[in-house]
Amino acid sequence: MTYRQIVPLPVRRHFRELAAQTSVLRLITGMWEDQGFVPSGDPNNEAGDRRTLWHEYEDNVDWVDPAHVARVLRVYETLLDGLADGVIDAARKFLERQGFDLDSDGRIKPKADSFAAAAARLPRSFGALRDPTMILDSFDRIDRALPTDPAQAIGSAKELVEATAKTVLIELGVPFEDKTAKLPALIDLAQRALLLHPQTQVPGPDGSNAVKRILGGLMSVAMGLGELRNEGWGTGHAPAAPRAGLRPRHAHLAVGAAHTWCQLILDTLADPAAPWRKHATNGLPSGSTT
Known part of the structure; x- marks a missing residue:
């Protein structure tokens, strides 16, 4: 590719x-x-x-x-x-x-x-990916839409999270249904694969109650992007009525949320000391809690 x-x-x-x-x-x-x-x-x-x-x-x-x-x-x-x-x-x-x-x-x-410019603002861990095409395409669309088209930026922010989740699962060899998997399931799978799910038990700061609360909140935020798009505020689902009241600040909110989630996922994937690597080395599934 x-x-x-x-x-x-x-x-x-x-x-x-x-x-x-x-x-x-x-x-x-x-x-x-x-x-x-x-x-x-x-x-x-x-x-x-x-x-x-x-x-x-x-x-x-x-x-x-x-x-x-x-x-x-x-x-x-x-x-x-x-x-x-x-x-x-x-x-x-x-x-x-x-x-x-x-x-x-x-x-x-x-x-x-x-x-x-869009690519240059990606996290450095982005360079560790074998195939970043899907993420780059989503990031490119966000950057073009953000100044003038908040609906497109919101739709593309959702696509960025989806592309990041799929890319990580492909990198880790975790199977998923590419055509039918919904965003919440992809987010859940990606966070479990990287031992970032709030239900996963790991040592160190990743397993602390504070980080788990943050991970749970971040998970909800990422899933909220799909809901925002599905309610008609983002492209991809045609609204029943004009998007009255949609402003650039709503697009910046969605894009900022997408960037935060994606950076955490990509940084964890690239981190040589991340807990998921130890589980993978031991032959355990990445999402294992044992």
Whole structure:
């Protein structure tokens, strides 16, 4: 399945060519390694030593990981630093067409309304997913709808929770009915699989009464997104009457709730010390309370 990548291929090609035209091998190495990257050493089809070396560093970038991409943007900024004004102006216009801004201080940032900006605001644990496509698509729709279409944002917030639950269950190999499973069942399954269900007994803070109360509340909040959508306030269920009184604040409420639940789920999935990993290692079902 195709991944939605934060930095599109035209941007990568642009800076690879720019490096080949304006830099040298020693400086290319410094730019990338200052940001913690190492070359892959794998062969590629680039022409010339500079393009080949640049591509080898690109090989070790996770292009759907916001943390990786932030470091790559710092590489691009270093490459642009000190170049002729005409080259920088051309780069600025090109980046604008691709959904990025190059500000007067030489910083490259995704535009507020671009897909790249949406993906860059995802939790870092998002990068641990093998296939984040469903989540990225939902996040993209939320970001486009939030400023002007609260009903669409509410519907997409529900879809984000659903996509996150399904993605986690797929990652963990937990079976579910993809076409018929309802949101409450998916939320319940995902939280049980990660030992985040308030009924699950685990040691440490995850098993404390306080965390259990929070988990129960968060579970109810996530399920409430489905109810809000089903009552006609979000897209996906046609309302019997116009959505009178629906305001952007209602959309922000729904989106904030969705983000909080999804971050907890993704962070727990990625946490190497999370209790669910011990149960999985012991061969027990993740939702086991024994």
